[in-house]
Amino acid sequence: MTTTEPQTAPDETPDSAEAGNWTVGLRNKFFGTYPPEKLLPGRQPAYLSSWIYVFGVLTIAALVFIIISGLVLSFEGPSWYHTSSVGLFTNSVHFWSVQLFFVFMVVHLWGKFWMAAWRGHRALTWMTGVVAFLMSIGTAFTGYLVQTNFDSQWISFEAKDGLNAVGIGAWFNVTNLGQTLLIHVCLLPLVLGVIVVGHILLVRKHGIVPPIDVEVPAPAADPTDPATTEVKS
């Protein structure tokens, strides 16, 4: 009977075996920054008891409706959503979800602007929100262009002149339905989705900004959390 030598030396610990492993490093960095209690918190500061703090999650809820209805529309196609009752309804759900998405996002933007939401090392959170807003405008614009009706024809031929006037008409041809459709259903949703996820992760990392006139006591439970340690100067 033979015995097999262990692959690692007896004095080698699992940590040293994983040293230099990039997946382990990434895991430690992510879960060090986002422990489960911070990623999905059970309780929030008392200053969140205001309707003005609801509009961020309302914007995300509208975005979920947009994505789901958009997936259905992309699978079924214009011949379905222009002719059948269910298709027209789904098309309308997509359209009106976009309208609500922008209403919620604008109110969210106003609320965050007037409470100077970039305080407390939250500049990147604010900037990702700004970029998400601009990307949303572009996504909605290309959405109007790919309605495949007279409305989209009118909008594209009006926009064509504007884009030509600023010199990008040859690169971004809004009358090219194939190009615009791919931008609308592939490129921009992907980029916008990444930015929105990053925005949410930054909110989780730094915590939701308190109102300007609120003094937040530093809790003993989590002294490293900026959201609960910020004290107004």
Added chain:
Amino acid sequence: MGCPGVREPVDPRPWPVVPELGGHPSVDPEVVQLPAGPDKGLGIARVGLAVRGHQSILTHPGLATKAGDRCDVRLRPAGPSTLGPVVGTLGWSTTRARDGLAFQMWRWPVLLTLVMGALDSPAHYLHWGPILVSVPNLIVILTMILIFVLALVIPFPKDKDDES
């Protein structure tokens, strides 16, 4: 009508005649038929109102002139006999429409279609010096401001456990 650029409807077949709906003293509806045109995202209203590929709108005689001013509206000869397809599309047979309940039931789509017709019309614009804004856009902006103010002033419901 004197309106340029009026498109012919896709399906020019005549509307079925429904004589039993005629001559009601308080409504006396007539059908104003829109040509198939741009999708304004009003499909929810249109689900129950699309008739053989057309959009249709009901109106009271007093509002017919206003609706007729729209240059993309094609008026059919006024008369209650044109109501049948709409009632049928809404799911109520023309026979049921004889009784009072069914008659009341189709009043809400009349209001709905009036709203839809207003939204499908070219927008009015307000002009103050360099500022030019359409009335629909102004309504949306004012609504967002109202929501913003209400979100600040309306108290948020509190959890009973947190009151202590």
